[in-house]
Amino acid sequence: MTITLNHTIVPALDHRRAARFFASVMGLAELPPAGRSGHFAPVRINEQLTLDFMTVADPVGMHLAFDVDAATFDAILVRLRAAGVPYGSRPTEPGNGRTDHPLCARGLFFTDDAGNLYEVMSPA
Numbered sequence: 001m002t003i004t005l006n007h008t009i010v011p012a013l014d015h016r017r018a019a020r021f022f023a024s025v026m027g028l029a030e031l032p033p034a035g036r037s038g039h040f041a042p043v044r045i046n047e048q049l050t051l052d053f054m055t056v057a058d059p060v061g062m063h064l065a066f067d068v069d070a071a072t073f074d075a076i077l078v079r080l081r082a083a084g085v086p087y088g089s090r091p092t093e094p095g096n097g098r099t100d101h102p103l104c105a106r107g108l109f110f111t112d113d114a115g116n117l118y119e120v121m122s123p124a
Helices: 015-026 070-083
Strands: 007-012 040-044 050-055 063-067 106-111 117-122
Touching: 007 015, 007 040, 015 040, 015 050, 015 070, 015 117, 070 106, 070 117
Parallel strands: 007 050, 063 117
Antiparallel strands: 040 050, 106 117
16 A cells, blocks of 8 residues: 555644635635544645644644645745735745745745745746
8 A cells, every 4th residue: 555644733823714824825625624623624735635724822833845836836926925925935034025946946935823834846
């Protein structure tokens, strides 16, 4: 059997707000609350993977990186700009407004209010 990642927990200050923010930027589906008491706010990444946002008292930000095609990258960039979300080309400068990523043709980083660092990379 091939090993695939099914889900990962993403720490959040407010799980529903964090899931909504991430889903809106990435153009993904926010799913109904999950878990026994609805304490997970899942976002479907693809057929195998969800990010399950969970409210925690003192979240420690994670780094999550995504490969996307050029059209998806363009759409994410448009949504970031329209929402006024800072983005940048380096993890140490996620607000420099650039997309000249050091590892691919175009890429960017953005953060959420829990300190999660999202990286989006495109080959073109």
